Amino acid sequence: MLIQLTYASRCSHALGPADIKDILGASQRNNARLGVTGALCLNNGIFLQQLEGDRTVVNALYHRILKDTRHRDTAILDLSEITHRQFTGWAMGLLPSLDTNRQLFLKYSGAAEFDPYSMSTLSLRSFFAEVLQNVRWLE
Numbered sequence: 667m668l669i670q671l672t673y674a675s676r677c678s679h680a681l682g683p684a685d686i687k688d689i690l691g692a693s694q695r696n697n698a699r700l701g702v703t704g705a706l707c708l709n710n711g712i713f714l715q716q717l718e719g720d721r722t723v724v725n726a727l728y729h730r731i732l733k734d735t736r737h738r739d740t741a742i743l744d745l746s747e748i749t750h751r752q753f754t755g756w757a758m759g760l761l762p763s764l765d766t767n768r769q770l771f772l773k774y775s776g777a778a779e780f781d782p783y784s785m786s787t788l789s790l791r792s793f794f795a796e797v798l799q800n801v802r803w804l805e
C-alpha cells in the first residue's frame with residue numbers, strides 16, 4: 667500500500683555542505699533501490715521531509731532516519747494513504763534555504779520563521795504541491 671509520511675526535525679548541530687551532501691547522497695542511493703521518492707527541505711535549522719512509497723518500506727526507512735544523530739526532535743506531521751505519488755521523477759530532491767525559497771516556506775507558515783511543527787496538514791500538503799511545481803530549485 668502506497669503512503670506518504672511527512673516529518674520535521676531540528677539539526678542537532680550546525681551542518682555544513684559536506685553533511686548535506688552525505689545525507690542527499692545516501693538518500694538518493696538508498697531510496698532509488700527502495701522505491702521511495704520525496705523531497706527534503708532545510709530552512710532555519712529545521713528539516714522537513716516527505717517520503718512516499720510502500721508502507722512497510724517507508725516505516726523501516728523512517729526508523730533508520732530516526733537513529734541519525736545529525737538531527738533531533740523528530741516529529742511525524744502527516745501520515746496518509748495516497749493513490750499516487752507526487753514525486754515521481756527523482757529519489758530525493760533537496761530544497762535548500764536560499765532566499766527565494768524562504769518566501770515559499772513562509773507562504774505556508776503562520777510563524778515569522780519557517781516552523782513546520784506548527785503547520786496544519788493542509789498547509790503541508792499545499793506546500794509540497796508547490797515544491798513540486800518548482801522542481802528547478804531541487805538538486
Ligand SMILES: Cc1cc2nc3c(=O)[nH]c(=O)nc-3n(C[C@H](O)[C@H](O)[C@H](O)COP(=O)(O)O)c2cc1C
Binds near residue numbers: 689734737
Ligand atoms: C534529515 C535527514 C533525512 C534523511 N533522509 C534519508 C532518506 O530519505 N533516505 C536514506 O536512505 N537516508 C536518509 N538519511 C540518512 C540516514 O539517516 C542514514 O545516514 C543513511 O540512510 C545511511 O545510509 P548508508 O547505510 O547507505 O550509508 C537522512 C538523514 C537525515 C538527517
